[in-house]
Amino acid sequence: MTLAPRITLITLGVADVAASTAFYEKLGFKRSSASNDSVSFFHMSGAVLGLFGRDALAADAGVAPTRPQAFEGMSLAQNLDSREEVDAAWDFAVGCGARPVKKPHEVFWGGYSGYFADPDGHLWELAHNPFMPLGDDGHMILPD
Known part of the structure; x- marks a missing residue:
């Protein structure tokens, strides 16, 4: 088995899903109807962009939440x-x-x-x- 060289979903951990959703919509990103109050999904060419609460994303991955730093790498x-x-x-x-x-x-x-x-x-x-x-x-x- 090998992993296919592709990314289907990029999820950003955000402090406020509603505020970040409004920002990306203002940029022109189209939100999917699969979105809800705790997660937003945006159509992109070849992948999907997701916005999810930062602490919730850490919990989903089973890691300790951290605070944003000046540069995340x-x-x-x-x-x-x-x-x-x-x-x-x-x-x-x-x-x-x-x-x-x-x-x-x-x-x-x-x-x-x-x-x-x-x-x-x-x-x-x-x-x-x-x-x-x-x-x-x-x-x-x-x-x-």
């Missing part, structure tokens, strides 16, 4: 077709209440990216990577 990313799209998406997210972390700029690896944080501090990177274009489905095309 991960980020979510969305690649876009151009630098202009990165700038527009970053400005839109900040206008929706995202906390600006790092304004988009040219980066050392030859691309263009910036970061914002959601209400719980989860980092989102918006990037244009000229070395890994997007396919018609919006997914990155990785070299073999």
Whole structure:
């Protein structure tokens, strides 16, 4: 047996499910009717984003809850077709209440990216990577 190389659900532990749900809906994410007061699910291209109470998520995994730290060691990313799209998406997210972390700029690896944080501090990177274009489905095309 092997694990298929895919992610079907990304669940973020949040302090307030309703407030975080409102933020993601303001960004334009479409909430599924499978959502309820304790969990929200959002349609994404190829995966689902879930929002679940931070302490409840820890209990579900059988681990002790911790408080958010300045950096949790991960980020979510969305690649876009151009630098202009990165700038527009970053400005839109900040206008929706995202906390600006790092304004988009040219980066050392030859691309263009910036970061914002959601209400719980989860980092989102918006990037244009000229070395890994997007396919018609919006997914990155990785070299073999």
